Amino acid sequence: MKAAVVKHFKAPLTIEQVEKPEVGPGEVLVHIHACGVCHTDLHAAHGDWPVKPKLPLIPGHEGVGVIEKVGPGVTHLKAGDRVGIPWLYSACGHCEYCLSGWETLCPNQHNSGYSVDGGYAEYCKAAADYVVKIPENLDFVEAAPIFCAGVTTYKALKVTGAKPGEWVAIYGAGGLGHVAIQYAKAMGLHVAAVDTGEEKLALARELGADLTVDFRMEKADEAIQEKVGGVHAAVCTAVNKIAFQQAFHSVRRGGTCVAVGLPPEDMPVPIFDTVLKGIKVVGSIVGTRKDLIEALQFASEGKVKTIVQTKPLEEINEIFEQMEKGEINGRIVLTFE
Secondary structure, three states: OEEEEEOOOOOOOEEEEOOOOOOOOOEEEEEEEEEEOOHHHHHHHHOOOOOOOOOOEOOOOOEEEEEEEEOOOOOOOOOOOEEEEOOEEEOOOOOHHHHOOOHHHOOOOEEEOOOEOOOOEOEEEEEHHHOEEOOOOOOHHHHHHHHOHHHHHHHHHHHHOOOOOOEEEEEOOOOOHHHHHHHHHHOOOEEEEEEOOHHHHHHHHHOOOOEEEEOOOOOHHHHHHHHHOOEEEEEEOOOOHHHHHHHHHOEEEEEEEEEOOOOOOOOOOOHHHHHHOOOEEEEOOOOOHHHHHHHHHHHHOOOOOOOEEEEEHHHHHHHHHHHHOOOOOOEEEEEOO
16 A cells, blocks of 8 residues: 655655555554644654654554454444544553543553554554544545544633633634634634734634734734733644743633643743632643544534645655645645545
């Protein structure tokens, strides 16, 4: 089968023919129709996170397609089912986190396109208990980004605890942020979107943002505090320290700042303001299978629609270059002829 492979960190991916996976007990083989490209894939290819991925590696954790084969013991899925393979490839299923609805915190989890091979390939093996079915009326290309960008931002918004009618700030209106805006509006929240450039801010307004702020033209935290009295919650999808700092300072007293993006540098938290103003700082990592089912349902009902460009697998290195330069609006989805 054809696949994009990372053989060395920070080196271009190679497009090559590799052996088609064999499924074992409790596994399924998915014929991949589309796979979204996430910033995490770039981190995996560069090996710049503290926990390194395996090498060689086939990246991709937004792979969607049709089950071609089911392994022994799989009874809830069958060949022909439309499914996606999320970041949470598998978890142990019996630790305190798995048992309490926080399987994404399982210390023994495996991650698609990181600790196991992912969806940048024509076929991908998956743990049957952790794939999620795709609603029949949802196109593969539109569904792919929901398996990371969608469920990640949806979960982050749930974690904020913000209620309908309250304000939430979304820092970064790109691959994750443009979906976050839509989920927030569908959840009845008022949205302040922060990014730079008229093209991205125009898209944010088109998607329902009630307030947009260009962080290069004005200090976003000060603008939000002045115009709406601060937000009840901020979700930072951007990958830089300044965005996180401004997200924190845009929150009103008693509010919540949720970190989603993973910048390489440390992000200092002002303890005095945190304590004095009762601000909660929370990390949020993707979402559970239940969160993913809910996130897909929003998309199935037409309340959330990913903005995508489709590209062939062979262009992955050019796509990564665009991603590094911040030149991508919405999400790029790889397709397989």
